[in-house]
Structure formats: structure tokens, C-alpha cells
Amino acid sequence: MNKSPWISMWTSPRETIREILATNPKKGRFVLALIFGLQYVLGTYSNITQLFEISSLVPFFILLILSPIVGYIWFYLYAFFLSLIGKLFKGKAPFSSVIASTAWANLPYVINLALAFLILLLFVLHLITNIVLLPSGMSSFFALLSYTAPIWSFILLVNCMMEVQGFSVWKAVGNVLLAGLALGFIIGVSVFAISYYFISIS
Numbered sequence: 001m002n003k004s005p006w007i008s009m010w011t012s013p014r015e016t017i018r019e020i021l022a023t024n025p026k027k028g029r030f031v032l033a034l035i036f037g038l039q040y041v042l043g044t045y046s047n048i049t050q051l052f053e054i055s056s057l058v059p060f061f062i063l064l065i066l067s068p069i070v071g072y073i074w075f076y077l078y079a080f081f082l083s084l085i086g087k088l089f090k091g092k093a094p095f096s097s098v099i100a101s102t103a104w105a106n107l108p109y110v111i112n113l114a115l116a117f118l119i120l121l122l123f124v125l126h127l128i129t130n131i132v133l134l135p136s137g138m139s140s141f142f143a144l145l146s147y148t149a150p151i152w153s154f155i156l157l158v159n160c161m162m163e164v165q166g167f168s169v170w171k172a173v174g175n176v177l178l179a180g181l182a183l184g185f186i187i188g189v190s191v192f193a194i195s196y197y198f199i200s201i202s
Helices: 013-023 029-044 048-052 054-065 067-088 095-105 107-129 136-146 148-165 169-201
Strands: none
Touching (some): 013 148, 029 095, 029 107, 067 095, 107 136, 107 148, 136 148, 148 169
16 A cells, blocks of 8 residues: 555555554554543543633643553453454454554544644633634534544444454444443443442542
8 A cells, every 4th residue: 555544544444454464563553542542531621611720730631641541541441342252253363453453443533632622722712812712503513523533433443343353344343332332331330330439438
């Protein structure tokens, strides 16, 4: 392939992941983890006004610094369940191929990162000029546009699983969905347990 994987991954995921695995399976992983982690952190602080309260500045900047770790944790957890369930479906991919696929399939989240920075910029300009630069209709449009990333990411991941696992499209869809459900269940249980613990000691 002549195109950069940062470009070709959007429209040719199977060919792109094949070349990445053949050359350098760890290619771009830190940048992809940074992109995913940053958009997640900024999305968590979706109420932009909280960024300018002293009480929320410290945890925000701590999360900002740790955002690549957030990305890596997500990649490894999702890849773990993809690999585990993939084996039940008789998948043939080693874990290194699955995690590379997981990382590159999350490239569309750069859309959400760009949106988060744009909203933050508009809010800062609003604080300086006192002019409303983000009407409510535009906020709804941005929120709708943000759904593009997970949908596109899902499509890329299905294609990558078809390539590395040797799955049909339906097996790949099942692999991705079941892994997502398993990960969501684990996260949900963990959040409930932590919340219950803090409530019980308060």
C-alpha cells in the first residue's frame, strides 16, 4: 500500500491491518491510546464550565496526563475479551494481532477529540468575549456527530476481526458484540462495587 495507515484505515481496514501486522504490529499504538484517552477524559468532563472551577481542575489535569494509560487499558481489556471469545469461535489470531486491530479500529475517535477541543475553544472564547458562540442547535449537532466515531469504529473492528481471525462477517460481528457486552458487564459490576463501598463507609 502506498497510503499512510492513518489515511487508509478509514476506508480499507483489512488491507491496512494486514500491512501493519506484516511490518510493525505496535505501530501508532501510543498515539491511538492518546487519542482515545483524551477524548474519553474530555467527554467525561462534558460540562465544560466545570473545567474552570478550582475543585475540578486538579482531577481533570491528572486524568489528562494519564489519558494514554486510559487508552492502553481500554485497548488491552477489549482485546482480551475479543481474543477470549474469538477462541470460542475458532479464531486463529494471536493476541498481538487482536490488540493491534483494537487500537487501529479506534482511530475514528479522533473525530470526538476534535469536537471536544472545538467546544472547549468556543467556550473559552465565550468567557473572553461574552458572546455565545455555541447555540443550543449546534450543541445538538455536535452530539449527533459524536456518534459517528463509535459506529465507524465498530465497522473497522468487524473488518479487522474478519481479516486477522479469518471470520465471516457474522462471526466477526458476534465476536465484537459479545466482547463489548462482556467488557461492559465487568465495568458495570466494578463501578457498582466501588460505589457501594464508598456509600457504605460514608
